[in-house]
Amino acid sequence: xxxxxxxxxxxxxxxxxxxxxxxxxxxxxxxxxxxxxxxxxxxxxxxxxxxxxxxxxxxxxxxxxxxxxxxxxxxxxxxxxxxxxxxxxxxxxxxxxxxxxxxxxxxxxxxxxxxxxxxxxxxxxxxxxxxxxxxxxxxxxxxxxxxxxxxxxxxxxxxxxxxxxxxxxxxxxxxxxxxxxxxxxxxxxxxxxxxxxxxxxxxxxxxxxxxxxxxxxxxxxxxxxxxxxxxxxxxxx
Numbered sequence: 001x002x003x004x005x006x007x008x009x010x011x012x013x014x015x016x017x018x019x020x021x022x023x024x025x026x027x028x029x030x031x032x033x034x035x036x037x038x039x040x041x042x043x044x045x046x047x048x049x050x051x052x053x054x055x056x057x058x059x060x061x062x063x064x065x066x067x068x069x070x071x072x073x074x075x076x077x078x079x080x081x082x083x084x085x086x087x088x089x090x091x092x093x094x095x096x097x098x099x100x101x102x103x104x105x106x107x108x109x110x111x112x113x114x115x116x117x118x119x120x121x122x123x124x125x126x127x128x129x130x131x132x133x134x135x136x137x138x139x140x141x142x143x144x145x146x147x148x149x150x151x152x153x154x155x156x157x158x159x160x161x162x163x164x165x166x167x168x169x170x171x172x173x174x175x176x177x178x179x180x181x182x183x184x185x186x187x188x189x190x191x192x193x194x195x196x197x198x199x200x201x202x203x204x205x206x207x208x209x210x211x212x213x214x215x216x217x218x219x220x221x222x223x224x225x226x227x228x229x230x231x232x233x234x235x236x237x
Contacts, residue, residue: 007115008170009173011166011173012173013175016174019067022148023056024058024060027054028060032054034055034070037050038051041163041167044159045159047074049074050072051070052072054069055069067171068171071168073156075160078150080153081149081169084168084187084212085136085140085209085213086148086152087161087164087168087188088209088212090156091194092198093152094128096132097126097197106192106195108158108161108194109191112165112169115166126155127154128152128153133149133152133153136149138208139210143213169187172187182234183228186218186230192207196225203224209236
């Protein structure tokens with residue numbers, strides 16, 4: 001059986017090698033934030049995915065080592081920054097519109113988790129409404145965090161969602177490689193929860209956001225959620 005996690009291992013190793021070749025460490029030491037920008041993937045719809053680096057969380061010294069880069073989606077001649085939070089909101093919006101079933105959304109997340117081409121065609125839908133974006137912004141303010149909403153002014157296609165997620169996951173795998181560490185599995189748990197709360201009266205989107213933005217510790221799993229996708233990533237050897 002092919003180890004699908006090896007796709008991320010290859011991408012992480014390839015990107016790390018590239019960073020070293022272009023002087024990533026020097027940019028970090030000089031505090032040259034986002035000094036470099038590179039197109040890293042072109043979607044079939046014509047949009048592009050870019051990475052900008054190094055980010056402000058980057059650390060390069062003898063005792064600590066952490067990569068940080070930003071993932072931007074070029075869409076309709078604009079560059080919008082994408083984060084885990086943006087993808088959580090996009091999933092929630094797709095489900096709220098009944099644009100995709102919960103099973104389809106889980107399959108979409110599964111495709112991103114294992115860097116597989118998505119099998120879904122784009123369905124007609126609209127971007128998250130101002131009400132949803134305001135709901136997210138308020139939740140972030142209550143946590144003293146800032147919500148960058150630009151990416152959520154668009155309804156991402158399945159391909160755009162998957163490919164943006166893949167490159168955000170690559171960063172997780174570079175810094176916290178699975179299966180030894182949590183890698184992308186921790187983010188996947190939040191994606192799964194964003195789908196779960198669509199028809200759940202016990203938990204809310206605000207709770208998912210709070211858990212996604214937690215800076216210390218690991219949120220305990222909810223007993224009423226199936227985390228199989230995240231477990232597949234952690235258990236792959």
